[in-house]
Amino acid sequence: MAKIIDGKKISSEIREEVRETIEKQGLSVTLAVILVGDDPASRVYVGNKKKACEYCGIRSLTFELKADTTEQSLLELIRRLNEDSSVNGILVQLPLPPQIHTESVIEAIDPKKDVDGFSRASVGALSIGAKGFVSCTPAGVIQLLKRSGIEMEGKECVIIGRSNIVGKPMAMLMLRENATVTVAHSRTKELKSVCKRADILIVAVGKPRMVNHEYVKEGAVVIDVGIHRLDPSENNGKTLCGDVDFEDVESHASFITPVPGGVGPMTIAMLMKNVLESAMEGGNAL
Numbered sequence: 001m002a003k004i005i006d007g008k009k010i011s012s013e014i015r016e017e018v019r020e021t022i023e024k025q026g027l028s029v030t031l032a033v034i035l036v037g038d039d040p041a042s043r044v045y046v047g048n049k050k051k052a053c054e055y056c057g058i059r060s061l062t063f064e065l066k067a068d069t070t071e072q073s074l075l076e077l078i079r080r081l082n083e084d085s086s087v088n089g090i091l092v093q094l095p096l097p098p099q100i101h102t103e104s105v106i107e108a109i110d111p112k113k114d115v116d117g118f119s120r121a122s123v124g125a126l127s128i129g130a131k132g133f134v135s136c137t138p139a140g141v142i143q144l145l146k147r148s149g150i151e152m153e154g155k156e157c158v159i160i161g162r163s164n165i166v167g168k169p170m171a172m173l174m175l176r177e178n179a180t181v182t183v184a185h186s187r188t189k190e191l192k193s194v195c196k197r198a199d200i201l202i203v204a205v206g207k208p209r210m211v212n213h214e215y216v217k218e219g220a221v222v223i224d225v226g227i228h229r230l231d232p233s234e235n236n237g238k239t240l241c242g243d244v245d246f247e248d249v250e251s252h253a254s255f256i257t258p259v260p261g262g263v264g265p266m267t268i269a270m271l272m273k274n275v276l277e278s279a280m281e282g283g284n285a286l
């Protein structure tokens with residue numbers, strides 16, 4: 001039976017470290033969060049980020065803009081926050097309404113305050129091994145592995161998914177840890193046999209419970225980035241599942257992350273860490 005990697009515990013350790021550093025050093029740290037429109041899921045995510053800030057002693061400024069806000073006025077707000085030296089991090093909650101060009105908004109954020117790590121400057125810095133903010137979810141996966149004592153150097157790592165916010169930065173981070181990295185995607189042939197090569201299998205495919213034991217080498221480490229809502233009445237009371245069929249894979253893996261309680265809680269913890277890093281030295285989350 002696999003050991004369960006406890007993302008809830010590890011994420012609270014990280015939040016606690018951030019809280020202690022801010023308290024001990026008497027730092028004044030501020031995160032600006034911008035929410036455009038009233039998407040209920042986005043509102044929940046913003047609420048959770050505010051709560052985490054409160055816990056860590058980070059001041060959070062929330063800007064709630066109407067759904068019909070123009071791109072111009074959003075860019076103007078970002079420009080003001082870029083210039084405000086009391087603001088250490090700027091986060092624009094995605095997705096944005098259709099009249100706003102997401103890339104222009106991300107690019108408008110000063111890279112020194114890009115705590116989500118989505119801008120070209122941050123992604124480019126990661127690719128060449130320079131300082132910069134790293135996208136929170138893949139950075140969280142690295143922390144889960146490190147803090148569970150899992151060696152990455154020299155290991156075969158297969159990542160399913162090549163999105164800009166998970167798969168690609170994940171590949172760069174695993175390279176930085178000296179793993180041998182394969183990135184699989186929807187055009188990959190013989191996906192099961194590619195995945196069976198992995199000592200560490202990271203799944204960010206966005207398909208509920210797609211990965212079963214046929215994808216997993218005996219004794220592999222399995223990290224499930226996926227999150228999907230379930231109808232509890234049809235799923236024995238369960239409200240969430242991942243991209244991995246946990247029950248089927250558990251007996252084949254050496255370590256596995258559950259959903260919920262695996263990668264999910266790490267994302268906000270790493271955001272807190274990025275905001276602190278920004279306040280301390282202009283950014284490098286790892």
Ligand code: NDP
Pocket residue numbers: 137160161162163164165166167184185186187188191204205206207225226227228243263264267
């Ligand atoms: P995307 O939909 O952007 O990317 C999915 C990737 O999977 C693509 O690269 C796609 O390939 C690939 N893919 C899709 N179908 C297949 C298939 N049948 N076989 C092989 N590859 C396939 O998703 P994200 O990266 O944004 O997110 C992935 C998952 O992680 C989702 O479940 C999401 O909810 C979750 N997530 C969780 C977070 C957290 O905090 N825990 C944060 C962010 C995401 P191609 O490029 O060829 O289309």
